[in-house]
Amino acid sequence: MGRKSKADVRKKEILENFYIILKEEGFENASIAKIAKIMDVNPSLLIHYFKTKEEMVVSFVSFLLGRYEIAFKEKMVGSQSPEDRFYNILDIMFSEDWLNFSDQTVFYACYYLSSRHERIKERFNLMYKLFKDLLVPQAQSWIDAGIIKNEDPENVADFLIIMNEGLTYYDKLMSDADGFRKRAKFLKSAVIKALT
Amino acid sequence: MGRKSKADVRKKEILENFYIILKEEGFENASIAKIAKIMDVNPSLLIHYFKTKEEMVVSFVSFLLGRYEIAFKEKMVGSQSPEDRFYNILDIMFSEDWLNFSDQTVFYACYYLSSRHERIKERFNLMYKLFKDLLVPQAQSWIDAGIIKNEDPENVADFLIIMNEGLTYYDKLMSDADGFRKRAKFLKSAVIKALT
């Protein structure tokens, strides 16, 4: 347990500034020098902490996805009845809030990286595994409570994730709030029809 | 009066080689020099044709999405009955073939770019508009034939696109053929339940 080492604090600080640069300059223009500049430190210092840029990128992805995981976990908890939770989770997953939790530029840059970098891909898989680990018991509870049909709860979890990611992907492009609401509403009702 | 223009042929040739480099080296490592090298021409020739790298990238995205459009259009045609076409389109959209039509690395690099580049974003929107223009009449024919419920056909089109993109997004990460088939099957049946 103990106190965080200075290195850990510094690393976190660096990753936070990496995020800022990624957002402002884009993945292809993000450099160690630029991060160092806004931190007002010497570029070598970042190398000192991460050894290589690649290591820094991998750490960053983990840092970023960690934030999604925490956010998702927080949304998931709730002591309502299974039925309330079912509708609640649907509301959350198809809400503008959740859509906008992520900065598209940064997130999809990382997603893209997963296709070229095994460790990053694994980190993404870990996140979705965690999402499923949270959703599967929920799905089971809905089945048990007779809210949804007797399906494989894993399928239900995948289904929810896929629809959510599809919607996010699509609406980031559309950037049209009215359209989003229309689509989110339709999707939600489709989920209900398909599952119940 | 002057020399014959080779621009159209040459540009296409360059974009095809751009694709190769993007696949091999990744977006962040793709450079004009590398493309020129595998083409065995001088780097300045690419500049001669595209003026700037940015222009080349924009052209490339258009070139790439154009190929998706052609492929999608081809899959869509068919002289079957509305009912046959309904199931046929579902089969296509949730098939491994369609999933693998795109190279993940190249496609998502472009998708990422859309978040930073207005013209690229517009090009993506154009593609999805075209997809919808193809799907909406189909949806209408299914409604008319009583195969699916009387929904807004635009919603139906969006729904299909979103589920398809969600599945693609998710399964590119998972890279597990059995899982894909399981999920695709579930999604297809969910679509049917939700719409009929």
Next chain:
Amino acid sequence: MGRKSKADVRKKEILENFYIILKEEGFENASIAKIAKIMDVNPSLLIHYFKTKEEMVVSFVSFLLGRYEIAFKEKMVGSQSPEDRFYNILDIMFSEDWLNFSDQTVFYACYYLSSRHERIKERFNLMYKLFKDLLVPQAQSWIDAGIIKNEDPENVADFLIIMNEGLTYYDKLMSDADGFRKRAKFLKSAVIKALT
């Protein structure tokens, strides 16, 4: 004398556009491509007419200095008495008009070139020789008329040119109209005191 060939017209046109580019972009940023662009022709065309850029630069210097020569010659003519002409020429040579006849950027770029390029240096010498050829007879007429002391008329011509160039050089830097007038007045009276 015959009509001017198309080549001559085109060349002049090119040199005029060269002047524009030199003024706008500076000597170090002036390129054949940029000239061609504002002329809306192909860069190769300029090479076609001048063979090399060096040749074009040499031609340009000649073209530019030719304009000074014409302007100077025009100012020099006049059917007044020697005395009137003496004061008139002083007025002209120390006037804001003459100071501003030249664009500093373009002229001093050429002057600089003269230090590195023999043919350009010779062209400058030719211009000053012409100035002297115009001034020496004037000086002689002033001596003959007893307006100025019996000096070597060549010295007088050199003196006038040097003071004029010194003033121009200095005031291009100062860019302050009041200061210029003060200095011009002082110089004029100094010339009169020194010569009469």
Next chain:
Amino acid sequence: MGRKSKADVRKKEILENFYIILKEEGFENASIAKIAKIMDVNPSLLIHYFKTKEEMVVSFVSFLLGRYEIAFKEKMVGSQSPEDRFYNILDIMFSEDWLNFSDQTVFYACYYLSSRHERIKERFNLMYKLFKDLLVPQAQSWIDAGIIKNEDPENVADFLIIMNEGLTYYDKLMSDADGFRKRAKFLKSAVIKALT
């Protein structure tokens, strides 16, 4: 705490080599790479110290004009009587030594730059201000001693500078030692006649 800064030494060293290249290759052909080459260091090192080429050029002009300032100041000192100093200064300012102190190519390249670059222009103005700050008290002392007429000492200073620059400008073109001596003599006597 970190490595010792070599910036001052290194920068000076770079500017000295910049001078060599400017002289050898001319302003338009002087490049960072060429300077680095004769220094036997990596081009990026020059960027490390100056950030941009523009910054390096600005620094260079300051470095160059600084040398003129020192040389001028040195010539100016002297414990003679006002009268001795008057003739001494004239001798210096119209001497071959002073004419040849500057390399024409490098100096006029910088002068040309002043017409396109505000900071460089300001640096030139600073130098001439310094020259005047040295000359004005001298002029005052000559007036006080009755050597020259009661003129505005600032006018006298400007006059000397202008004649000197005019002579330099003109004789760099002429490159003829006999002519120079003739003109210098004439100018000196003209100054004396005009002022006394």
Next chain:
DNA sequence: GATGAATGAGTATTCATTCAT
């Protein structure tokens, strides 16, 4: 006379990284 293809050398600058202090 004029265009466009193509080249090859060159530009400033950025990059990640290593190492001495």
Next chain:
DNA sequence: CATGAATGAATACTCATTCAT
């Protein structure tokens, strides 16, 4: 822990020029 020196490879792009049409 942190800085600054230094490198070497890479970047997009510009340049003058040649040549085929």
